[in-house]
Amino acid sequence: MDNNGWDDSAEAWIADMGDKGDFSRRHVLDAPMLARIRGRGFRNALDVGCGEGRFCRMLAAEGIATSGIDPTARLLDAARARDPQGSYLQARAEALPFGDAGFDLVVSYLTLIDIDDYAAAIAEMARVLRPGGSLLIANLNSFSTAGDWTAEGKAASGFLIDNYLDSRAEWESWNGMLIRNWHRPFHLYMQALLQNGLRLAHFDEPAPTDGDAQTIARYRRAPWLHVMEWVRDEARAAF
Numbered sequence: 001m002d003n004n005g006w007d008d009s010a011e012a013w014i015a016d017m018g019d020k021g022d023f024s025r026r027h028v029l030d031a032p033m034l035a036r037i038r039g040r041g042f043r044n045a046l047d048v049g050c051g052e053g054r055f056c057r058m059l060a061a062e063g064i065a066t067s068g069i070d071p072t073a074r075l076l077d078a079a080r081a082r083d084p085q086g087s088y089l090q091a092r093a094e095a096l097p098f099g100d101a102g103f104d105l106v107v108s109y110l111t112l113i114d115i116d117d118y119a120a121a122i123a124e125m126a127r128v129l130r131p132g133g134s135l136l137i138a139n140l141n142s143f144s145t146a147g148d149w150t151a152e153g154k155a156a157s158g159f160l161i162d163n164y165l166d167s168r169a170e171w172e173s174w175n176g177m178l179i180r181n182w183h184r185p186f187h188l189y190m191q192a193l194l195q196n197g198l199r200l201a202h203f204d205e206p207a208p209t210d211g212d213a214q215t216i217a218r219y220r221r222a223p224w225l226h227v228m229e230w231v232r233d234e235a236r237a238a239f
Helices: 006-017 023-035 054-061 073-082 118-127 186-194 213-221
Strands: 044-048 065-070 087-090 103-109 129-140 147-149 159-161 168-174 177-183 198-204 225-232
Touching (some): 023 054, 023 129, 023 213, 044 054, 065 073, 118 129, 186 198
Parallel strands (some): 044 103
Antiparallel strands (some): 147 159, 168 177, 198 225
């Protein structure tokens, strides 16, 4: 198995995502992510950890010239098959193959939890962002990655958070996938973003907008996901 499980899990991921994505993407994150993009005049974008290219295609549909990078070859093959005119490169977030200040928009859509060296990745995303450009992040809340449902998630149970301040990689299994994800306390992400000359412009913990009632209720009970927009201020770009 590769070091984080993505090579072996790629086929199951492609099947699970389909064209529209899973519940978190389709019913929780897509709408607020697109709301931060539309009408803003972004000309080009980089999707870091683009996977099978679903959000790249959504950005392209908004008229934004989009490049996607991912370290998993099979996911990129699927992205290219679904979007032959798209730009997809095999690369890692910690070493982006682009020059400085080349993108109006950089997107990290549920990818920080997969990246071993998150600080290097955030520094790279800030580096390729032009002054005045935006880094748009969707991620699992650190409260959720530190916790799990008690009593097997039954209606009377709660959500237990433990060892929150201890960073750790854990293997997660679902729908035929086995992926290594990172839990980190939220302050580590915030500090890395602030240290790279970025200013927080937007923060939200979006609730589900659609879907089956049982899943909506589950997503509303625990602090599951967040969306952040960080802007690279020209005056702070040298910090």
